[in-house]
Amino acid sequence: MTLMTLQELQKRTMDMLSQAGIADAGRETRWLLKHALGVSDADLIAGGPSPSGDAVASVQTIAGRRAAGEPVSRIIGEKEFDGLSYKVTPDVLDPRMDTETLVAAACSRFKDHQPRQILDLGTGSGCILISLLKAFPESIGVGVDVSREALAVAQENAAQHGVAAQTFFIQGDWAESVNGSFDLIVSNPPYIPSGDIPNLDKEVRNYDPILALDGGFDGLQAYKKIFSQIKALFSQGGCGFFEVGILQAQDVARLAENAGFLVKGYHTDSAGILRVLEIDSGEK
Numbered sequence: 190m191t192l193m194t195l196q197e198l199q200k201r202t203m204d205m206l207s208q209a210g211i212a213d214a215g216r217e218t219r220w221l222l223k224h225a226l227g228v229s230d231a232d233l234i235a236g237g238p239s240p241s242g243d244a245v246a247s248v249q250t251i252a253g254r255r256a257a258g259e260p261v262s263r264i265i266g267e268k269e270f271d272g273l274s275y276k277v278t279p280d281v282l283d284p285r286m287d288t289e290t291l292v293a294a295a296c297s298r299f300k301d302h303q304p305r306q307i308l309d310l311g312t313g314s315g316c317i318l319i320s321l322l323k324a325f326p327e328s329i330g331v332g333v334d335v336s337r338e339a340l341a342v343a344q345e346n347a348a349q350h351g352v353a354a355q356t357f358f359i360q361g362d363w364a365e366s367v368n369g370s371f372d373l374i375v376s377n378p379p380y381i382p383s384g385d386i387p388n389l390d391k392e393v394r395n396y397d398p399i400l401a402l403d404g405g406f407d408g409l410q411a412y413k414k415i416f417s418q419i420k421a422l423f424s425q426g427g428c429g430f431f432e433v434g435i436l437q438a439q440d441v442a443r444l445a446e447n448a449g450f451l452v453k454g455y456h457t458d459s460a461g462i463l464r465v466l467e468i469d470s471g472e473k
């Protein structure tokens with residue numbers, strides 16, 4: 190194995206990722222090197238210790254995985270969401286920046302008082318619920334997922350971010366086994382129409398759990414189920430925030446209205462796409 194400096198290894202890795210068509214090759218290279226070598230940003234800029242032959246080989250292996258289409262978060266087992274780092278495994282959806290729109294929208298609704306109880310349906314890595322509990326230290330959060338493996342990841346993330354004492358995790362089919370009265374109900378359910386799954390980017394199709402993506406034939410099946418279950422779970426004046434897929438906002442709003450909720454509005458993501466539906470629980 191040829192010995193090379195940290196800078197040379199960085200340049201080679203970046204070239205390999207660029208050639209593979211990875212848009213943000215510079216940043217992704219820094220993440221991979223920091224993870225594989227335990228070096229800091231400062232080392233990467235100023236030049237840290239030269240990596241050993243074994244270290245170079247392990248960087249080349251993971252760069253090869255990245256070049257072949259595996260997302261960095263899947264390689265290093267973590268992803269940043271709303272300023273915090275989350276453990277991710279094959280059992281959970283890779284947290285997306287789009288979903289930060291939901292957290293921001295819910296936070297702006299509760300500027301003056303904290304929600305007493307928050308329900309997150311299909312919690313996955315726990316990133317939405319945990320971000321909300323960091324923003325609302327007096328709140329209690331309930332996270333539901335059908336996958337026990339996902340719940341174990343969410344629990345670990347909650348502990349890692351110091352909100353374990355505020356959280357309960359429950360296994361279940363959406364809200365089926367939930368009791369309680371919630372000021373805030375949130376969800377990023379699966380919303381991709383089944384027929385579109387084969388056309389997703391391979392980074393999504395091959396690495397995100399199908400359970401977290403497949404929204405049935407029209408992409409709307411999870412919303413229908415959720416809206417049919419949550420009416421009695423809202424406290425008086427309670428509200429809900431739901432992530433939706435591209436061009437789904439109106440359809441999901443109609444489903445919410447048909448289930449007896451009031452549509453309060455929509456929130457756009459950083460690309461200007463209607464990404465979150467806000468509802469009010471309606472009269473009780």
Ligand code: GLN
Nearest residue numbers: 377378379380381401402
């Ligand atoms: N936002 C994800 C995607 O675009 C889908 C996640 C979901 O279905 N909730 O691939």
